[in-house]
Amino acid sequence: MREGESPNLNSRVGFHVLNPHSLSISEIEEDLRRIPSEKDIFLKVPNIKELEGIGRVSEGSSTSFGQQKTTESRHAPTWHTSPTRLIRDHSNPRVKRGLMDTRNDNGGDLMDPRLQQQYRRSRRRVIDEREEREDNEDPEYCRHPQSRICDNLKYNLQQLKLRSQKDTYLAVVDAAIIGPEPVRSYEVESILGISNDTFLKTRLRRKEALEYEDFEFNRDRVEEMRELQTRRRSSYKSLNSNNSNKNGHKTVIPRPALKEQFELFARYGDPQSIGELITLSQTDKWLRQAGIIDNWNITTTD
Known part of the structure; x- marks a missing residue:
C-alpha cells in the first residue's frame, strides 16, 4: 500500500x-x-x-x-x-476444493473423477473391513455351531405339533435350524447331514400342510357357528355349555415321547445319503449338550 x-x-x-x-x-x-x-x-x-x-x-x-x-x-x-x-x-x-486451482502437492487434480473414485473405493474397503471385523467379534457367532443348534432344539422342542413320522422328522429339523440362535446352511449340512435344498423342499411342504390344516380348522369353525345360530333361532334359548362343547370338540393327537422323536430323527436324517448319517448316539450327545437330558441315554444302540 x-x-x-x-x-x-x-x-x-x-x-x-x-x-x-x-x-x-x-x-x-x-x-x-x-x-x-x-x-x-x-x-x-x-x-x-x-x-x-x-x-x-x-x-x-x-x-x-x-x-x-x-x-x-x-x-x-x-x-x-x-x-x-x-x-x-x-x-x-x-x-x-472450492478454489480454482485444485491441484495438490503431488500434481494430481482433486476434482479428477478418477481420484474421487479411488477415494470412494478405499473408503468402501475400510468400511467393509470394519463390518467384517465386527461380525467376527459377534458373540452369537463365536460359539460352536453344535451348541447353537442344541439351543434351538431346546427352545423349540416344547412347541412341536406332530401328526406323523414324516412330520416328526420335519419338525425336529425345523427346531434345529429355526430358532433364536443363528445357524448357517453349511453348518446344518456338516453337522446334521441335511443339504440346504432338501431342507427348503421339506419346509415348503410342511408350510403347505400347516396352511391346509388352518384352512380345515377355520372351515369346521364356520360350520359349527352356523349350526349354533340355527339352533338358537329355533329354540330361542341359549344352549347348554356341555352340549356346545360336544359339537366343537377337536381330537388332540398326543405328542410322541422324546425318545421316539429322536429315533425318527436318526432314522430319516439322511434319506439321500448326503453327508454323514445321524446316529442315535449323536442325538444323545446333542440332548445332553442342550440340557434336555442329564447324564443318561435315551437310546442304547445305533
Whole structure:
C-alpha cells in the first residue's frame, strides 16, 4: 500500500488479508518466522515496534486504536488469523476444493473423477473391513455351531405339533435350524447331514400342510357357528355349555415321547445319503449338550 491510500477495509488494523492458498508452504513459513508468537498476538495488545519486521508503520492512515498510521506490508495476517491455522488450511485438500486451482502437492487434480473414485473405493474397503471385523467379534457367532443348534432344539422342542413320522422328522429339523440362535446352511449340512435344498423342499411342504390344516380348522369353525345360530333361532334359548362343547370338540393327537422323536430323527436324517448319517448316539450327545437330558441315554444302540 502506498502512502496516502486508505487501508484495507476488511482488516481491523489496516493490514492486508492474507490468502493462504495463493502462497506456498515455504513462503508462509518464512513470513510466520517474522511475526510475533500466537501468545503475543492473542493475549495482549500488540506493540507497534514488534511489527516493524512485517511492515513499516508511518503517519497518514487511521488504525483501530485511533492513531494516524499507515502499514506497508506484502503479506501480513489479520489479528484473528492463527499461524497454525494458515498452514493447516493450506495443506487441507477440502479447503482447496472450492478454489480454482485444485491441484495438490503431488500434481494430481482433486476434482479428477478418477481420484474421487479411488477415494470412494478405499473408503468402501475400510468400511467393509470394519463390518467384517465386527461380525467376527459377534458373540452369537463365536460359539460352536453344535451348541447353537442344541439351543434351538431346546427352545423349540416344547412347541412341536406332530401328526406323523414324516412330520416328526420335519419338525425336529425345523427346531434345529429355526430358532433364536443363528445357524448357517453349511453348518446344518456338516453337522446334521441335511443339504440346504432338501431342507427348503421339506419346509415348503410342511408350510403347505400347516396352511391346509388352518384352512380345515377355520372351515369346521364356520360350520359349527352356523349350526349354533340355527339352533338358537329355533329354540330361542341359549344352549347348554356341555352340549356346545360336544359339537366343537377337536381330537388332540398326543405328542410322541422324546425318545421316539429322536429315533425318527436318526432314522430319516439322511434319506439321500448326503453327508454323514445321524446316529442315535449323536442325538444323545446333542440332548445332553442342550440340557434336555442329564447324564443318561435315551437310546442304547445305533
